[in-house]
Amino acid sequence: MTVSDAHRAIDAVWRIESARLIAGLARIVGDVGAAEDLAQDALVAALERWPESGVPDNPGAWLMATAKHRAIDLLRRRSLLQRKHEQLGHELADRQESAVPDLDAALDDHVGDDLLRLMFTACHPVLSTDARVALTLRLVGGLTTEEIARAYLVPASTVAQRIVRAKRTLAEAGIPFEVPRGAELAARLSSVLEVIYLVFNEGYAATAGDDWMRPALCEDALRLGRILAGLAPEEPEVHGLVALMEIQASRSRARLGPSGEPVLLLDQNRARWDQLLIRRGLEALRRAEALGGREGSYALQAAIAACHARAHVAEDTDWERIAALYAALARTEPSPVVELNRAVALSMAFGPAAGLELVDELRSEPALRTYHLLPAVRGDLLDRLGRWREARTEFERAAALTRNAREREVLTQRAVECARREADALRVPAPAGPEA
Amino acid sequence: MRFLIIRKADTSTEAGVAPTEELIAAMGRYNEEMVKAGVMLSGDGLQPTSKGARVKFSGGQPRVIDGPFTEAKELVAGFSILQVNSKEEAIEWVKRWPQIDGGGEVEIEIRQLYELEDFGPSEAIDRMREVGFAKPR
Amino acid sequence: MRFMLLVKADKDSEAGVMPDEKMLADMGKYNDEMVKAGVMLAGEGLQPSSKGARVRFSGGKRTVLDGPFAEAKELVAGFWLIQVKSKDEAIEWVKRVPFPGEAEIEIRQVFESEDFGPEFTPELRAQEERQRAQIAAQRR
Numbered sequence: 001m002t003v004s005d006a007h008r009a010i011d012a013v014w015r016i017e018s019a020r021l022i023a024g025l026a027r028i029v030g031d032v033g034a035a036e037d038l039a040q041d042a043l044v045a046a047l048e049r050w051p052e053s054g055v056p057d058n059p060g061a062w063l064m065a066t067a068k069h070r071a072i073d074l075l076r077r078r079s080l081l082q083r084k085h086e087q088l089g090h091e092l093a094d095r096q097e098s099a100v101p102d103l104d105a106a107l108d109d110h111v112g113d114d115l116l117r118l119m120f121t122a123c124h125p126v127l128s129t130d131a132r133v134a135l136t137l138r139l140v141g142g143l144t145t146e147e148i149a150r151a152y153l154v155p156a157s158t159v160a161q162r163i164v165r166a167k168r169t170l171a172e173a174g175i176p177f178e179v180p181r182g183a184e185l186a187a188r189l190s191s192v193l194e195v196i197y198l199v200f201n202e203g204y205a206a207t208a209g210d211d212w213m214r215p216a217l218c219e220d221a222l223r224l225g226r227i228l229a230g231l232a233p234e235e236p237e238v239h240g241l242v243a244l245m246e247i248q249a250s251r252s253r254a255r256l257g258p259s260g261e262p263v264l265l266l267d268q269n270r271a272r273w274d275q276l277l278i279r280r281g282l283e284a285l286r287r288a289e290a291l292g293g294r295e296g297s298y299a300l301q302a303a304i305a306a307c308h309a310r311a312h313v314a315e316d317t318d319w320e321r322i323a324a325l326y327a328a329l330a331r332t333e334p335s336p337v338v339e340l341n342r343a344v345a346l347s348m349a350f351g352p353a354a355g356l357e358l359v360d361e362l363r364s365e366p367a368l369r370t371y372h373l374l375p376a377v378r379g380d381l382l383d384r385l386g387r388w389r390e391a392r393t394e395f396e397r398a399a400a401l402t403r404n405a406r407e408r409e410v411l412t413q414r415a416v417e418c419a420r421r422e423a424d425a426l427r428v429p430a431p432a433g434p435e436a
Numbered sequence: 437m438r439f440l441i442i443r444k445a446d447t448s449t450e451a452g453v454a455p456t457e458e459l460i461a462a463m464g465r466y467n468e469e470m471v472k473a474g475v476m477l478s479g480d481g482l483q484p485t486s487k488g489a490r491v492k493f494s495g496g497q498p499r500v501i502d503g504p505f506t507e508a509k510e511l512v513a514g515f516s517i518l519q520v521n522s523k524e525e526a527i528e529w530v531k532r533w534p535q536i537d538g539g540g541e542v543e544i545e546i547r548q549l550y551e552l553e554d555f556g557p558s559e560a561i562d563r564m565r566e567v568g569f570a571k572p573r
Numbered sequence: 574m575r576f577m578l579l580v581k582a583d584k585d586s587e588a589g590v591m592p593d594e595k596m597l598a599d600m601g602k603y604n605d606e607m608v609k610a611g612v613m614l615a616g617e618g619l620q621p622s623s624k625g626a627r628v629r630f631s632g633g634k635r636t637v638l639d640g641p642f643a644e645a646k647e648l649v650a651g652f653w654l655i656q657v658k659s660k661d662e663a664i665e666w667v668k669r670v671p672f673p674g675e676a677e678i679e680i681r682q683v684f685e686s687e688d689f690g691p692e693f694t695p696e697l698r699a700q701e702e703r704q705r706a707q708i709a710a711q712r713r
Binding site (some may be wrong): 279 | 608613
């Protein structure tokens with residue numbers, strides 16, 4: 001095979017094998033930084049040999065065998081081999097040649113656990129969010145530094161430094177390579193889920209004209225979520241997060257209009273929603289609920305997304321159920337933004353007055369003071385109630401608050417329409433619209 | 437990127453021969469690996485063409501022909517849909533297909549799905565955008 | 574019951590020729606009908622076989638062949654996965670595909686797991702197959 005063919009094949013093998021390779025090595029040497037270095041060494045060896053010898057039948061085993069020899073050397077140098085062997089329950093001091101098969105057996109039993117340890121370690125709260133994201137994408141996602149850099153629109157050197165520093169922080173803090181237990185598990189799991197969802201949102205919130213890497217970020221996040229669901233199948237919020245991502249991802253082909261403008265959910269062409277992903281999302285939600293996770297934050301958000309997904313046309317949306325789900329979400333995670341969403345759902349279910357009552361209460365919320373969607377929602381409700389002068393004021397306020405030019409146009413246009421309706425109602429000439 | 441993985445038919449699949457426990461276990465382990473890697477979106481086996489049909493359109497008019505159909509090697513016996521980063525990654529997964537399938541004789545086809553992002557600029561694509569069917573680059 | 578509807582390839586699909594606006598609009602409407610009827614599970618177009626590959630297992634050897642592949646009539650250009658009550662209903666849906674000229678669609682029934690039906694995702698299937706294998710191993 002040509003060298004470039006071989007490199008592409010090796011890249012593919014890396015994506016499939018690297019996380020498990022690093023995880024298994026981290027278990028041997030107890031440190032993810034050293035583990036990644038060993039894995040990279042094995043990759044270099046593959047890049048040197050495979051173009052000539054071809055990709056081996058079992059590339060993962062080849063990489064692991066190559067890396068393990070170096071791992072044992074490393075341990076010898078650190079004089080940890082004796083302690084490791086005691087931990088593994090083997091007497092290897094005299095039989096160093098057979099150390100490899102014994103480690104093999106120990107590793108095979110623990111592949112899944114090791115990967116889980118790797119995920120928890122890469123998402124350790126001692127690291128900054130940026131560091132956790134970069135380290136997770138690199139160690140667990142198998143993304144190259146360049147791929148991460150392109151995805152986040154930062155220089156590769158920035159990402160490389162972030163990763164180096166993250167590994168150093170973990171080593172200096174003496175973070176053990178283990179799955180947290182007991183009381184610690186919930187918080188640590190929450191940290192992992194947060195990282196995955198951050199990656200997803202980075203890809204999902206991408207606007208028109210972005211690099212093709214952005215949808216790939218959603219795919220990577222989904223992949224990480226699905227991997228985690230396989231590793232920790234008893235955790236309902238993992239399935240909840242996967243459900244949320246599958247369903248949100250199902251809409252990606254409908255989210256942009258012909259000129260690249262964002263299309264609101266209620267205006268989307270639902271024929272373009274990916275039913276396969278919706279099915280997967282609904283099944284993941286069912287798993288979350290079957291595990292007793294109905295009230296989890298991600299499960300609730302997924303349940304809301306599922307309500308939309310189940311409606312073949314916007315008119316069929318079960319708004320009452322959505323309003324009830326937002327109420328449940330508000331109990332789990334009280335937040336003015338959740339309340340605002342609940343207000344919208346209430347207005348869709350019971351009419352604008354029902355929503356307005358709640359929105360009026362939210363006007364005193366300091367957190368929403370500069371949030372453009374509050375006046376936007378209030379404007380919409382007032383518009384529907386025929387209170388056009390007040391609606392216009394709200395839309396103008398919303399337009400002033402938003403940083404997105406597209407949205408400002410839309411909100412300004414709504415203000416103008418409200419002005420016209422008011423004028424028509426009063427049968428006076430329409431006042432001049434706001435300055436362009 | 438997504439790929440359709442097609443397991444071609446053979447005389448056994450067309451005859452509805454039940455798979456052995458060994459094959460079921462091997463395929464199960466294989467599918468589980470892809471599930472655990474987060475790359476498997478969907479996958480199913482297809483019943484023999486004796487349970488199927490073909491609809492031929494001529495001048496836009498449909499005509500139904502019941503199965504079975506001959507030329508087993510042209511037919512599809514099963515499929516899966518993978519979400520991966522490259523064709524090489526899809527190939528890498530397919531290389532791990534259980535060797536005992538088809539008694540060691542089996543052919544798997546790998547086909548890339550169209551994503552809207554794949555379309556390059558062109559007049560036809562611009563028209564697609566106007567009718568709202570393509571995501572701009 | 575689930576059916577896979579396989580659209581056969583032809584010279585044009587293998588050449589990557591794009592459908593015209595009318596065809597796109599008609600297909601969009603057709604897909605929309607299937608979604609509204611709740612029968613659509615998936616519907617995708619396949620890129621030409623030049624972008625594909627084949628892996629052949631034979632006599633203990635494994636060969637990778639890059640596309641394109643000859644014999645367009647052997648190839649698939651697209652598919653739908655639908656959920657309907659009967660083969661007759663599947664045929665009915667296929668007859669309504671807005672193909673203007675010549676085309677061929679093959680209708681194949683999907684193997685179902687009796688217990689789970691169409692919600693049977695790969696995750697559940699993997700779990701079930703693992704359990705079956707364990708039970709079979711215990712029996713030996």
